[in-house]
Amino acid sequence: MxxxxxxxxxxxxxxxxxxxxxxxxxxxxxxxxGGQSYELGASFRSADGITVGTDVRLAGVKVGRVTSMALDPSTYRAGTTISVAEGISVPDDSALAISSEGLLGGNYVEILPGGSPIHFEPGDQIEFTQGSISLVSLLMKFVGGDSGEVPSE
Structure with a gap:
């Protein structure tokens, strides 16, 4: 027992x-x-390195996350929805960029705030985006010496 x-x-x-x-x-x-949020949409040319659940940061502080991603078959762009914490007003001339935490770190979505006095409303679409940059292609350009110039004869 x-x-x-x-x-x-x-x-x-x-x-x-x-x-x-x-x-x-x-x-x-x-x-x-807990904690209320609102959603904004964005379209990226290349969304490599981010998935549903990826952090959304403003000035290095987590203010939301990626809630959905899907390919838009008409534009061949990655349609993305992000949630932003209630109380964080994003100016309507802001941009989204996919940034890297470093060579070995993961990627996150960064809000680059603009200076407009008008703010996005829930459901609005962010027009200015910058997709992810492939570190492998950058290294190949550096190592291979591919400067984009045509060799002269």
């Missing part, structure tokens, strides 16, 4: 620790409930 009690206690401790990790992971990724 004493073995059963100790097994139940050990199981309860393991379950409590597992729930603590789940709660911590939810807080860390911003997946916890």
């Amino acid at each position: 004493a073995e059963n009690k100790s097994e139940v206690i050990a199981g309860a401790v393991v379950l409590a620790v597992a729930l603590g990790f789940v709660f911590y992971a939810g807080k860390l990724t911003g997946a916890s409930a």
Whole structure:
């Protein structure tokens, strides 16, 4: 009988620790409930490196996340929807750029705020976007010496 009690206690401790990790992971990724947000749309020529759930940052601070991505078959661009925390007003001349955290870091969507006194409303489309830059193609241009010039004879 004493073995059963100790097994139940050990199981309860393991379950409590597992729930603590789940709660911590939810807080860390911003997946916890609470906090209202609104959605904005954008279209990228190249959306390499971002997926649903990728951070949206303003001045290096997480203010939202990517909520959906789909290919627009008429324009061949990546249609993206982002959520922005309620209370963060984004000027309507702002731009979105896919930025990298470094050579080994992941990508995130960066809001580059404009100076307009008019702000985006929920559901608006951000027109100014900059897609991701392929580090591999940049390295190949550097290593291969591809300057884009035609060799002279």
